[in-house]
Each structure stands twice: as structure tokens, then as C-alpha cells.
Amino acid sequence: MYKPFRKLVNGATPSLKLLTQTFLGIEIQSGEHSSVQDAQAAMRLYTMVRQNWETDLSSSRKERKGKLLKGKSEKMKKKKPDVKIVEENGESDDD
Secondary structure (H helix, E strand, O other): OOHHHHHOOOOOOOOHHHHHHHHHOOOOOOOOOOHHHHHHHHHHHHHHHHHHHHHHHHHHHHHHHHHHHHHHHHHHHOOOOOOOOEOOOOOEOOO
């Protein structure tokens, strides 16, 4: 959910009906429900904020990717110690 939309209802998930009334000035879902009307309203809301929404998503992805890469590099630093192979006669490969 686009964060500025959540601010409208103090962090909760706002209904499509509320978003459409607030940002588009259109009343939907009064009377018979229409999934086509809901889809049209959702697309109009998205296109209205598309550039900002995509920018926010892109920066969030970069942050997550950076954290994942950092975690992987730290795991690689904690390399397991080498194991010495000992043959059946009790001699090691190093001898």
C-alpha cells in the first residue's frame, strides 16, 4: 500500500471507496458492487501517484538488496575452519 494513502487513516489500510472519494472526488460502491468500477478507480488512483509510488518502491528495493548483500558478505567472512583429512592408517594428507 502506498504510504501516503495510509496516512489518511493513521497507518491502517484505507478502503478503495474512501481513497476514491478523497483523491478523485468520485463515489463508488454505492448500491450494486461493480468489480469493473473498482478496477477503474484503482487504476486512476495508481496513475495519479505512479511516479512517486514507483520511486518509493525502487528505493525500498535498493535498501533491502543492500541489507541482503551485507548479510551475505558477513557470512562469507565467518568462513568455516579447514578440516584435516586423516587416512585409515592414522597419517594425514599433510605428512
